[in-house]
Amino acid sequence: MNAIDWIVLFGTLALIVSYGVWKTRGASNMQGYLLGNKSLPWWTVCLSIMATQASAITFLSTPGQAYEDGMRFLQFYFGLPLAMIILSITAVPLYHKLKVFTAYEYLETRFDRKTRTLAAFYFLMLRGLSVGITIYAPALILSTILGWDIHLTTLLIGSLVMIYTVTGGTKAVSITQKYQLAIIMGGMITAASIAFSKLPDGVTFGNTFQLAGEMGKMNLINLSFNLSDRYNIWSGLIGGLFLFLSYFGADQSQVGRYLGGSSITESRLGLIFNGLLKVPMQFIILYIGILIFVFYQFHQAPLIHNQALQRQAMSTSAATDLTKLESSYSVVFQERKEIAGKLVTAIQQGDNPAIENTKAALAEVQKNEAGLRTQAKQAIKKALPKANTQDKDYVFINFVMTYLPHGLIGLLLAVVFSAAMSSTASELNALASTSAVDIYKRSIRPAENDGHYVKASKWLTAGWAVFAMIFASLANQAENLIQFVNIVGSLFYGTILGIFLSAFYIKYLRSTAVFWAAIVGEAVILYLYFFTDVAFLLYNIVGCVVVVGVAFILQTIENKSSR
Amino acid sequence: MSEVPGNEKPPVFSRWSGWYWLVLLTMLAQVVTYLFITFSFQ
Numbered sequence: 001m002n003a004i005d006w007i008v009l010f011g012t013l014a015l016i017v018s019y020g021v022w023k024t025r026g027a028s029n030m031q032g033y034l035l036g037n038k039s040l041p042w043w044t045v046c047l048s049i050m051a052t053q054a055s056a057i058t059f060l061s062t063p064g065q066a067y068e069d070g071m072r073f074l075q076f077y078f079g080l081p082l083a084m085i086i087l088s089i090t091a092v093p094l095y096h097k098l099k100v101f102t103a104y105e106y107l108e109t110r111f112d113r114k115t116r117t118l119a120a121f122y123f124l125m126l127r128g129l130s131v132g133i134t135i136y137a138p139a140l141i142l143s144t145i146l147g148w149d150i151h152l153t154t155l156l157i158g159s160l161v162m163i164y165t166v167t168g169g170t171k172a173v174s175i176t177q178k179y180q181l182a183i184i185m186g187g188m189i190t191a192a193s194i195a196f197s198k199l200p201d202g203v204t205f206g207n208t209f210q211l212a213g214e215m216g217k218m219n220l221i222n223l224s225f226n227l228s229d230r231y232n233i234w235s236g237l238i239g240g241l242f243l244f245l246s247y248f249g250a251d252q253s254q255v256g257r258y259l260g261g262s263s264i265t266e267s268r269l270g271l272i273f274n275g276l277l278k279v280p281m282q283f284i285i286l287y288i289g290i291l292i293f294v295f296y297q298f299h300q301a302p303l304i305h306n307q308a309l310q311r312q313a314m315s316t317s318a319a320t321d322l323t324k325l326e327s328s329y330s331v332v333f334q335e336r337k338e339i340a341g342k343l344v345t346a347i348q349q350g351d352n353p354a355i356e357n358t359k360a361a362l363a364e365v366q367k368n369e370a371g372l373r374t375q376a377k378q379a380i381k382k383a384l385p386k387a388n389t390q391d392k393d394y395v396f397i398n399f400v401m402t403y404l405p406h407g408l409i410g411l412l413l414a415v416v417f418s419a420a421m422s423s424t425a426s427e428l429n430a431l432a433s434t435s436a437v438d439i440y441k442r443s444i445r446p447a448e449n450d451g452h453y454v455k456a457s458k459w460l461t462a463g464w465a466v467f468a469m470i471f472a473s474l475a476n477q478a479e480n481l482i483q484f485v486n487i488v489g490s491l492f493y494g495t496i497l498g499i500f501l502s503a504f505y506i507k508y509l510r511s512t513a514v515f516w517a518a519i520v521g522e523a524v525i526l527y528l529y530f531f532t533d534v535a536f537l538l539y540n541i542v543g544c545v546v547v548v549g550v551a552f553i554l555q556t557i558e559n560k561s562s563r
Numbered sequence: 564m565s566e567v568p569g570n571e572k573p574p575v576f577s578r579w580s581g582w583y584w585l586v587l588l589t590m591l592a593q594v595v596t597y598l599f600i601t602f603s604f605q
Binding site for chain 2 (some may be wrong): 082089216218276
């Protein structure tokens with residue numbers, strides 16, 4: 001990092017925050033503060049939806065996921081376009097027609113206050129927990145990379161978001177997200193171009209697919225049906241559909257984005273374009289991980305991608321082992337570079353026997369390399385027992401810091417900060433809307449004027465921001481951050497979806513049956529999480545089915561006993 | 564706790580739109596492409 005990087009980084013962040021504050025100053029009523037006066041065009045709605053979903057974890061962790069595990073994570077998003085269609089037909093017109101501020105408000109018109117409050121409570125639990133992680137994940141990685149204290153990076157992300165989210169509400173969230181997403185996509189494509197430009201002469205775009213494919217990384221689709229496999233086409237289509245129906249239909253951080261659309265058509269188009277663009281966007285992000293993988297076939301990858309941890313370990317008893325492992329690693333790399341070059345030549349010449357031979361040799365070298373990395377991690381763990389040696393999340397950012405020119409490093413760090421800020425802003429805004437409208441206004445102070453509720457919403461936004469920063473500072477590291485966030489979501493989404501599906505489509509079901517079914521549904525999910533190894537994507541289906549099924553049983557009993 | 568009678572009228576949903584076909588066909592094209600990539604590059 002040099003002066004240019006700092007100027008680019010802080011200049012970008014300051015511009016976005018100031019623009020958000022300036023452009024949305026003076027929102028004085030609830031309609032303006034929580035719904036942005038319902039004035040947003042479809043493309044702002046779409047970009048806002050995409051920026052909300054794509055957190056910093058997406059950009060830090062996803063390329064690393066592809067680097068280690070291949071492209072199969074893409075299947076996770078296959079249910080999303082279907083969910084967009086279903087919600088465009090059902091939820092969007094309904095929410096607009098009822099002029100609600102939050103998704104949970106609708107539940108009172110359909111059921112009753114207790115069911116609305118329960119759904120709002122589940123949402124506050126899941127979003128309250130994950131907003132801390134949304135800040136914590138990038139704060140941790142940035143603190144490691146920049147050598148700053150984690151509390152400082154947490155405070156920086158949290159307070160920057162707090163400034164414009166508190167002052168400008170929903171509109172500030174949406175309009176800043178447009179620019180944040182532009183910076184994010186620009187930065188990612190720049191990083192990908194640089195990785196590609198640094199490949200040896202003659203290696204084409206097509207060769208990167210072939211080389212990665214020969215090494216098992218182009219595993220985009222897995223057709224086998226396996227309940228405990230996290231990523232296959234069936235869990236993506238079915239589990240993903242349920243997850244995204246919940247996320248976009250019943251999670252206020254997304255519902256709040258399209259409620260700001262100026263009409264049903266604008267909101268619907270926002271969702272439709274998200275359905276068109278999301279999967280290709282994830283493909284690009286995963287492909288960046290593949291490009292880095294191919295790049296490291298010809299340039300020596302670090303022994304440990306978390307370089308700060310490796311440096312720290314070098315001042316401990318692990319130093320001797322690490323030095324030996326590092327020199328073996330260099331020897332193995334030279335061997336691999338040579339074989340990878342031969343493989344590319346064989347691919348270009350279409351020489352199948354040579355491809356098979358070099359592939360086998362490369363697999364052997366890769367095995368040796370993986371063994372050295374495992375030994376290095378064990379040595380570090382022995383010297384620093386509390387260290388997290390999982391370094392997948394550092395693959396992309398370490399590449400940026402090592403190989404990008406100055407100026408672009410600042411831009412890519414701005415990408416990470418922007419992504420962290422955009423998703424955190426939506427989450428804080430949603431937490432504040434739900435606590436203000438569904439809890440405070442509905443159950444604590446129901447008879448105040450509009451100005452009072454705007455002020456309360458601002459205080460609640462600030463309160464949730466402080467909570468998120470404290471949670472982020474205290475959080476323990478998860479094995480892989482993106483998966484942790486998805487698991488937390490899946491713990492509650494199925495139950496919430498069950499409540500909403502009952503409300504939307506099943507006229508037979510009434511409030512008391514759905515309320516108790518939602519409590520049973522959540523208990524079942526928690527049981528699955530703590531006592532079984534069922535894949536977390538399936539929690540969404542199970543939670544939803546249990547809520548609807550139990551509600552049917554309870555409703556039938558209630559009907560019979562009241563006759 | 565007293566129960567509020569639910570909304571008796573079924574919700575008014577939107578009609579099917581040409582946009583939805585576009586989303587479905589784009590997704591189908593993507594899945595076919597990804598299948599092609601998966602089985603071509605391995």
